[in-house]
Amino acid sequence: MIDTAGAEQVVRADARVAPGRRRRKGMYGRSARRSGVLFTLPALVLVVLFAVIPLLQAVYYSFTDWDGAVANWVGLNNYVSTALNPDLQRTLLNSLFILLSIPVGMVLPFATAYLLSSGIPGARLLRILIFAPTALSWVVIGLVARSFFATDGVVNRLLQLIGLGQLALNWLALPTPALVAVLITFNAAVFGVNTVIFLAGLATVDRSMVEAARVDGASAVRILMSVILPAMRRFVEFVFVITVVVSFTGLFALIFVMTGGGPGASTTTLEFAVWQTAFSSGDFGLGAALGLLLLLLTLGVIGLVRLFGRSGDEA
Template sequence: MATGSAMSKSVELRNRRPKPENRLPGNRFGGTRLGLQSRRSLWGMLFALPALLLVVLLLVLPALQALYYSFTSWDGTDAQWIGLQNYTNGLFANPDFRRILLNNAIIIASVPLEVAVALAVSYLLMMRRRSRPFFRAVFFLPVALSWVVIGLTFGYLFSSRGAVNTLLDNIGLSALSSDWLAGDWTSLAALILAFSWSYLGINVVLLSTGLATVDPSVIEAARLDGAGGLGMLRLVILPQIRRYVELALIVTMSAAITQIFGLIYTMTAGGPGRSTTTLEYALYQTSFAQGNFGQGAALGIVLFVVSLAVTALRIRSGVAARD
């Protein structure tokens, strides 16, 4: 009887044990084994940690340091806390700063027209298949040139004795000739023209890539239905390459805010007066020409906020258009 009782208890205990296929095996860390997706995420974070540390050290910490110095009077060695004076007295109460903001706004407002010109060029290249490689190389040529070369070239073209005035004199329009870089608004227009020409190649490549994704059968069907060139572009092609157009707008706007220092430096030096000075160039002048690094840091913060706001607005408008 005792033996039978012991055997029954043994069988009962065996039945209570979890079956091997239902048991969650433990790992060396204790507890249940991590799922495959969790382990991949963990290893991904571990591999990304060095890059993340570099981003923090090289971008985040300097940005926080610039934010701190924007509230100080800093000459490069000694920093004294002055609160919001760099913003209230040094920037927003200064009429030159309002002109600088206006210059940035005008340059940003010209970007949609620049992208539209690039879209027209890309569309014509798509229609002209035989000569497409040659003209793509021609339009992409400015990308291979530095801002210094472009600035010096356009500075010569629009100078008082430059090629533009020479051309006007030769065709009998000498009354229109002028020192274009000496006028408040003509110098800004010349700067925008130089920037537009320099970024035309990048936008043509982006938009040509988008046009290459359009199904030729859709274009052929629209053509058979009687769609003309402009109608086909507006009703058939643009809805299909909207994301490429948005990308071109974002890239060009970002460059218009933060990448034309070399162009301004070699072409107009920010003048005459403040007519071609942007936030980027004013930051250089304030910090390195005047030695006012505290106010230069404040300009850097304003530049960051403007760049972030323009990019976020462009992305949000694109998402709203897709919805």
């Protein structure tokens, strides 16, 4: 016979205990939330102080003629001046070319990381050699690149050595070759970091999946395309996003040293134009307007990448 009374008592006892548990859980939840807020607060304060407030200030100053000390309201004048800037189109095109070079520039680090992770001899030493140059500042990289692409530099000497001396150029003095030189240098400069990130990503790929595909007779290319690359998608996306951010906001020193934005405006990027306008011309208001345009452009590109990334997740 089943002792239902006992069962009822247990249920009642449970019912009595449940609110207490909820109360304890609720108290724990509040405490956890409080701790979370407290731990996040320092970072939040820093973000507000060094990102949100300056951003709001930049928005305000973009409507003024701020010269670094005095700011008078000028309405949309700075945005009109930006639109009328004869070099703006070229500047945006340059930023676009740099953006387009990124996927091409990601192939080599990925291939290198793939080779290194496949256990080739001397992989450890190669890793160090590949990563070490990332410790160099952009100025040093720019100076080295400048001598590399000089009339009597390594590029032209190499061309002469292989019998293509007629292709030797004064690279940094001609509009298109100067931009190509900057693109090559930029992608070479981020090569080490990107390779290391890809290496980290490759270490997370489930080896059993790779082995299973191999046992099923998949070719190396098929394994790369159908197993490794999909597993690496998050890393590829991450590398793309940080390289885009660097290309939009971190190339100033490289361009300043290599070409000064020239010939003409052929290597001027939006970021370089911000510096030129704000600090070289002393027009901080117009510089702020250009800076906001740069911010919107960067966010737009990253937003697009995230959008495609999300649609990939859903698929």
